[in-house]
Amino acid sequence: xxxxxxxxxxxxxxxxxxxxxxxxxxxxxxxxxxxxxxxxxxxxxxxxxxxxxxxxxxxxxxxxxxxxxxxxxxxxxxxxxxxxxxxxxxxxxxxxxxxxxxxxxxxxxxxxxxxxxxxxxxxxxxxxxxxxxxxxxxxxxxxxxxxxxxxxxxxxxxxxxxxxxxxxxxxxxxxxxxxxxxxxxxxxxxxxxxxxxxxxxxxxxxxxxxxxxxxxxxxxxxxxxxxxxxxxxxxxxxxxxxxxxxxxxxxxxxxxxxxxxxxxxxxxxxxxxxxxxxxxxxxxxxxxxxxxxxxxxxxxxxxxxxxxxxxxxxxxxxxxxxxxxxxxxxxxxxxxxxxxxxxxxxxxxxxxxxxxxxxxxxxxxxxxxxxxxxxxxxxxxxxxxxxxxxxxxxxxxxxxxxxxxxxxxxxxxxxxxxxxxxxxxxxxxxxxxxxxxxxxxxxxxxxxxxxxxxxxxxxxxxxxxxxxxxxxxxxxxxxxxxxxxxxxxxxxxxxxxxxxxxxxxxxx
Amino acid sequence: xxxxxxxxxxxxxxxxxxxxxxxxxxxxxxxxxxxxxxxxxxxxxxxxxxxxxxxxxxxxxxxxxxxxxxxxxxxxxxxxxxxxxxxxxxxxxxxxxxxxxxxxxxxxxxxxxxxxxxxxxxxxxxxxxxxxxxxxxxxxxxxxxxxxxxxxxxxxxxxxxxxxxxxxxxxxxxxxxxxxxxxxxxxxxxxxxxxxxxxxxxxxxxxxxxxxxxxxxxxxxxxxxxxxxxxxxxxxxxxxxxxxxxxxxxxxxxxxxxxxxxxxxxxxxxxxxxxxxxxxxxxxxxxxxxxxxxxxxxxxxxxxxxxxxxxxxxxxxxxxxxxxxxxxxxxxxxxxxxxxxxxxxxxxxxxx
Ligand SMILES: Nc1ncnc2c1ncn2[C@@H]1O[C@H](COP(=O)(O)OP(=O)(O)OP(=O)(O)O)[C@@H](O)[C@H]1O
Ligand SMILES: [Mg+2]
Numbered sequence: 001x002x003x004x005x006x007x008x009x010x011x012x013x014x015x016x017x018x019x020x021x022x023x024x025x026x027x028x029x030x031x032x033x034x035x036x037x038x039x040x041x042x043x044x045x046x047x048x049x050x051x052x053x054x055x056x057x058x059x060x061x062x063x064x065x066x067x068x069x070x071x072x073x074x075x076x077x078x079x080x081x082x083x084x085x086x087x088x089x090x091x092x093x094x095x096x097x098x099x100x101x102x103x104x105x106x107x108x109x110x111x112x113x114x115x116x117x118x119x120x121x122x123x124x125x126x127x128x129x130x131x132x133x134x135x136x137x138x139x140x141x142x143x144x145x146x147x148x149x150x151x152x153x154x155x156x157x158x159x160x161x162x163x164x165x166x167x168x169x170x171x172x173x174x175x176x177x178x179x180x181x182x183x184x185x186x187x188x189x190x191x192x193x194x195x196x197x198x199x200x201x202x203x204x205x206x207x208x209x210x211x212x213x214x215x216x217x218x219x220x221x222x223x224x225x226x227x228x229x230x231x232x233x234x235x236x237x238x239x240x241x242x243x244x245x246x247x248x249x250x251x252x253x254x255x256x257x258x259x260x261x262x263x264x265x266x267x268x269x270x271x272x273x274x275x276x277x278x279x280x281x282x283x284x285x286x287x288x289x290x291x292x293x294x295x296x297x298x299x300x301x302x303x304x305x306x307x308x309x310x311x312x313x314x315x316x317x318x319x320x321x322x323x324x325x326x327x328x329x330x331x332x333x334x335x336x337x338x339x340x341x342x343x344x345x346x347x348x349x350x351x352x353x354x355x356x357x358x359x360x361x362x363x364x365x366x367x368x369x370x371x372x373x374x375x376x377x378x379x380x381x382x383x384x385x386x387x388x389x390x391x392x393x394x395x396x397x398x399x400x401x402x403x404x405x406x407x408x409x410x411x412x413x414x415x416x417x418x419x420x421x422x423x424x425x426x427x428x429x430x431x432x433x434x435x436x437x438x439x440x441x442x443x444x445x446x447x448x449x450x451x452x453x454x455x456x457x458x459x460x461x462x463x464x465x466x467x468x469x470x471x472x473x474x475x476x477x478x479x480x481x482x483x484x485x486x487x488x489x490x491x492x493x494x495x496x497x498x499x500x501x502x503x504x505x506x507x508x
Numbered sequence: 509x510x511x512x513x514x515x516x517x518x519x520x521x522x523x524x525x526x527x528x529x530x531x532x533x534x535x536x537x538x539x540x541x542x543x544x545x546x547x548x549x550x551x552x553x554x555x556x557x558x559x560x561x562x563x564x565x566x567x568x569x570x571x572x573x574x575x576x577x578x579x580x581x582x583x584x585x586x587x588x589x590x591x592x593x594x595x596x597x598x599x600x601x602x603x604x605x606x607x608x609x610x611x612x613x614x615x616x617x618x619x620x621x622x623x624x625x626x627x628x629x630x631x632x633x634x635x636x637x638x639x640x641x642x643x644x645x646x647x648x649x650x651x652x653x654x655x656x657x658x659x660x661x662x663x664x665x666x667x668x669x670x671x672x673x674x675x676x677x678x679x680x681x682x683x684x685x686x687x688x689x690x691x692x693x694x695x696x697x698x699x700x701x702x703x704x705x706x707x708x709x710x711x712x713x714x715x716x717x718x719x720x721x722x723x724x725x726x727x728x729x730x731x732x733x734x735x736x737x738x739x740x741x742x743x744x745x746x747x748x749x750x751x752x753x754x755x756x757x758x759x760x761x762x763x764x765x766x767x768x769x770x771x772x773x774x775x776x777x778x779x780x781x782x783x784x785x786x787x788x789x790x791x792x793x794x795x796x797x798x799x800x801x802x803x804x805x806x807x808x809x810x811x812x813x814x815x816x817x818x819x820x821x822x823x824x825x826x827x828x829x830x831x832x833x834x835x836x837x838x839x840x841x842x843x844x845x846x847x848x849x850x851x852x853x854x855x856x857x858x859x860x
Contacts, residue, residue: 037764110857165813204566215597242558257808280859283524313719332718333719333720333721334723335719337721343719345716345719350715351713351715351716351719352716352717352719353713354709354713354716355712355713355779356708356712356780357705357709357712361705361708363710365705365709365720365722366718366720366721367704368702368705369706369717369720369721369722369723370721371702372702372723373701373703373706373727374700374702375699375700375702376701377702419720
């Protein structure tokens, strides 16, 4: 209204979505204009994903209107929306793992010759899309063989194939490194300049400020308002999102205090020459009680693979492991759990949530599995435990009987964290634990990790967000090209030095 | 009211009641139960008896389906069980001796357990698709039964063994008491221990379950073994009823009836959440349906069609999407009240 703006391509007014008894969205408005990047902001469970799904026809609103190009429109589902130029990448990557990368990208827009598929053209076009996103992978490789972050990028490539006038990205950057984010933003900007309207969800405030022109803020399913990004200071934005003021930056600044490790202490877990063909080169690592060790490295540097060897998720084919000085083979997750080693996977949907079970069942799953089926946890103990974690981690809705699939992405993540905390591990390996978690909760979780370490737990922390790793780690292991290249003290580590090591400069 | 309609057992139970009503209309004395010689007699008692073997097979099938599997071999296992038991009785000097009968039962159950373990091995250790893995035994099993009976229909007289099939215990059919008893014990164990939850977790997300330390492989193996064992028991009940072991026809298509019972009971074939009480009702519906066909005098030619129609009706009513449609239609009149009052002109809204 303040300046000359083109008429919106998408105009949602008074949209209400109910999942009785929950009102996920209550009379929300959203205006998307051509040639803008519009951020959709809000805490976990605020209703961002629901608003997107209401637009693309996954959910049917119980009230409100949706105008597309000025005409009222109700899509019957994502395919219908896409046919009308609205492309969406949903929060949970939804591709065919057993098809190739090229097939996944070109599905639905396959080049044809003489009624058949033109495989060569398909691969060539897919490769061009991948290049634009800065991805150097073989289009003919199967998608399942790639990491989650790559899959996410492939999903984005897929969304940008063909004509689209609206591109919706629900937390596209949650598992990406700075480099990939930069590529993605470049693509987003060029699409914007071509006149595409982009809706973007992210919990990273700096990203939102870097790339968005305008934002819509939701709180508890209600609309707070629409703002021009440049006119809204970050502190005010946070206040709008959480409904009270909070200095994010300060709250997250948790001094990493470490009790002095006695000389000659036995590591809780010591691995020597542990490695696996095609996954990580043999590496040494000592993990001590009361210490947070961060893993830093680029996407595909072997961070996750290393963590998987430490926790029995994958089996090492060379090397030795010692737990408290005693030699062990970490054959599978169960064996590792027996030694008090817990692992939260980065792949929330594939390897984390059991979406058809309740919050309660998901939280007690690992603990119960450890006890065996014959010794069910007493119901009272379960209820106390579950209520405790719901409260401590702020899981919403605070209903132990809610099905996990009905929780927002960030809240599912918190449930997974609770599952592993409930087993009271001695070594907790966290692979992207704050993925998709909102600013407030993220600070809480970082604080929690620091507390756990102070209480004597050993923690391995992996995050694509380097600052986060730097902030809470006592020690940082740097990986490059599937090899551990350095180990540095967290206290003395500067961002620049770590970035240097990651990129291949500095001492190896 | 809505809660009753939403209850997962509503449609299966409604189908059962409808069938019973149809029977009673066709034959007014249908539900009558009389006492003769201290035993209960009547159509409902017969239905319980014919439900017994199906219930056992469906019980195993439910657990297997919960882990995302399927067991097609149960019909063949039924045949093997009967063949082993009756051949042993026939070859014994005194088929009525208690020791002989117990050995026959023991041998049959042991072999069926082994067959179940075999299935479980193929699926959980070798990672063969359940439908393929159990297809092997589905076809080979009848051959095994044929070998055991020497290609003939073995018949034998053994009063103590016959009790299993057509005897009475406390006035009720022994077969029914056994089957419902086993069912109750298993259901109790599954829900009182953590077994049910761990099975469901395995069925819903195997990878997440493995990382959580669930012994998915052992669990999967166990349910196939159990399915074999329960099918073996069902085979004993069936062969004791006729006192004949027919390698070709014993338990024919019982795997399909069992799968139907599971589906009617509201357990999805995609695995995960399962529902034993639903399976119980599902088995009763199928047994009653078979009975209804004879009571209504439906020609054998159209019987399969009639069965199919009932099954389609129940499964449609079970399907989440159908339910959504139905509830959407019912909910529509109330949406107006929930609209924010301040909004000037909310356009007409339809859900679904
Ligand atoms: N299918 C569903 N059934 C019931 N409740 C649901 C369903 N989908 C979403 N909800 C609820 O609606 C609310 C909004 O969820 P939504 O997924 O939109 O949050 P979000 O803003 O995307 O959060 P996040 O940042 O964690 O992804 C949550 O409280 C969630 O539990
Ligand atoms: Mg979301």
